[in-house]
Amino acid sequence: SMMQSVPSRIALATSGASARVGKRLDTMDSSICVAVITGFPAKLAYHPSCHLQRGLGIDRQPRLLLAHVAQAEIVPLPHEYECCGFGGVFSAEHAALSSEMVGRKIAFLGESQALRLVACDAGCITNINGALHRRRLLADGLSPDSPGLRAVHLAEILNFSFSGGR
Numbered sequence: 001s002m003m004q005s006v007p008s009r010i011a012l013a014t015s016g017a018s019a020r021v022g023k024r025l026d027t028m029d030s031s032i033c034v035a036v037i038t039g040f041p042a043k044l045a046y047h048p049s050c051h052l053q054r055g056l057g058i059d060r061q062p063r064l065l066l067a068h069v070a071q072a073e074i075v076p077l078p079h080e081y082e083c084c085g086f087g088g089v090f091s092a093e094h095a096a097l098s099s100e101m102v103g104r105k106i107a108f109l110g111e112s113q114a115l116r117l118v119a120c121d122a123g124c125i126t127n128i129n130g131a132l133h134r135r136r137l138l139a140d141g142l143s144p145d146s147p148g149l150r151a152v153h154l155a156e157i158l159n160f161s162f163s164g165g166r
Helices: 006-026 050-055 060-067 095-112 122-134 154-162
Strands: 043-046 116-119 150-153
Touching: 043 060, 043 095, 060 154, 095 122, 116 122, 116 154, 122 150, 150 154
Parallel strands: 043 116, 116 150
Antiparallel strands: none
């Protein structure tokens, strides 16, 4: 109605879009994943971002895509559902707490022995890579040959796999 505030209408529109995206992704099956050619020869762990997991209810689909990456060894990330500490303005308003949270995420990545932490949220990736950089642990690039650790987007792993590592 016209009486609704603009923020309320935006929230309703956003929740409707999120529901449609979530429904579409929920119908995805593994048949789209069979074309991965080269693969990614390294240990990978998955970080389910708060927005994707809690906000949109999407968890299975990125894992399904990741599971079909040839040569990759998917290893569990201890306490994977813990937030990395980004959360938009949360990291700015609560910098000390955010730093502690991302530090825990990096420690769990170390425990997993994965070289790359795969996520689907640019905020998480930026936050984790920033913390890795400050600790001098950040790999120079995506390639599994680059020493160090790195958070990467799932799309980067799939692109690397499809493109033959280029």
